[in-house]
Amino acid sequence: MDPFTNEQIDVSQLPKVETLVYQPLEDRYRTVLIISRVIFTLIVTALLTFGTLVQFEEKIPQKVIYGLWIFFFLYTIWGFVKTVMGFQHKSYALREKDLIYRSGWLWKDMTTAPFNRVQHVSIDQGPIERKFNLAKLKIYTAGGKASDMSIPGLSPVTANELKEFIVKKTMQVTELPHAQIADDEEQ
DSSP states (O other), X not given: OOOOOOOOOOGGGSOOGGGSOOEEOOTHHHXXXXXXXXXXXXXXXXXXXXXXXXXXXXXXXXXXXXXXXXXXXXXXXXXXXXXXXXXTTOEXXXXXSEEEEEEOSSSOEEEEEEGGGEEEEEEXXXXXXXXXXXXXXXXXXXXXXXXXXXXXXXXXXXXXXXXXXXXXXXXXXXXXXHHHHHHHHHO
16 A cells, blocks of 8 residues: 655646636527526516506505615626626636536636536426427536536527536446555555
8 A cells, every 4th residue: 555645736836717717508498598698587477567567556666666676677787798798707627637617707607526525417308408308417426516517598409418427437436446446455
């Protein structure tokens, strides 16, 4: 058995994630995002309209109702800007030992799922995604919800290929220690 070592690593020699070639999501996913935003906007508009017409039996002052309309209008504009601008910043990169997903326009987020931590991989399709022939790859890791990853806006073929690749890599990682243990026992 090797003695424990913990060599220092020169940080300047680490590979740079900025140099990776990231794969964009399908352009159709932008349409799905906009449709979802429109549906949400219509539902909230209907609720606010109902509240304005009924005025909750005069219990809520008119100023509050107008304030809610102004807030909702600004929130809706912001939501559409964020959806359109944020789409172009969503992408993923597949590497030998992990998968990276990045997103965010103003607040950037990058999640890495190492294959040796993956416990389960699934593919989901909601009704709107199905209509646009898109899928979402979900990766569940040993780190819990905080380290789980979802990559939306993939073609079903790409999602399946990524899933198969990840499952194969996960199986290789779990099989490796058993093979090493068997070799050690023989010696």
